[in-house]
Amino acid sequence: MIEAEAAILFGALANADRLKVIRTLVEAGPDGMNAGEIAQRIGASPSRASFHLAALAEAKLVIKERRSRSLIYRVNFPRVGGLVSFLLEDCCNGSPSLKKCCNL
Structure with a gap:
């Protein structure tokens, strides 16, 4: 990943609401959940949750999938993991003995 x-x-x-959505x-794991459940969990109106879900989907941090009449959202784990890895890739200046601090 580039900067x-x-x-x-x-x-x-x-x-803050988008972070709540991701968390x-x-x-929820790989099964994800529908937008209504997400809105309820984060304490937002359905329209507000949909606004945040659209922004996260546009960034490809979440994946949206239609199941019957519902839209199910899941975390794009490889994308989120890639972001975390980007932050930690140069941890401790590459020293294997010091990388223990980050559990790498």
């Missing part, structure tokens, strides 16, 4: 891409992803996450979907 410009990481900056875009951090921009998409730069909101809620991480907790």
Whole structure:
């Protein structure tokens, strides 16, 4: 991941409700959950939750899938993991003995 891409992803996450959405979907795991459940869990109106879900989907941090009449949202774990890895890739100046601090 390059810095410009990481900056875009951090921009998409730069909101407390969006962080709540991501954390809620991480907790839900690969099955995800529908927008109504997400709104309820984060304490937002359905329209507000949909606004945040759209921004996260545009950044490809969440994946949306239609199941019957519902839209199910899941975390894009490889994308979120890539962002975390980007932050830690140069941890401790590459020293294997010091990387223990980050559990790498």
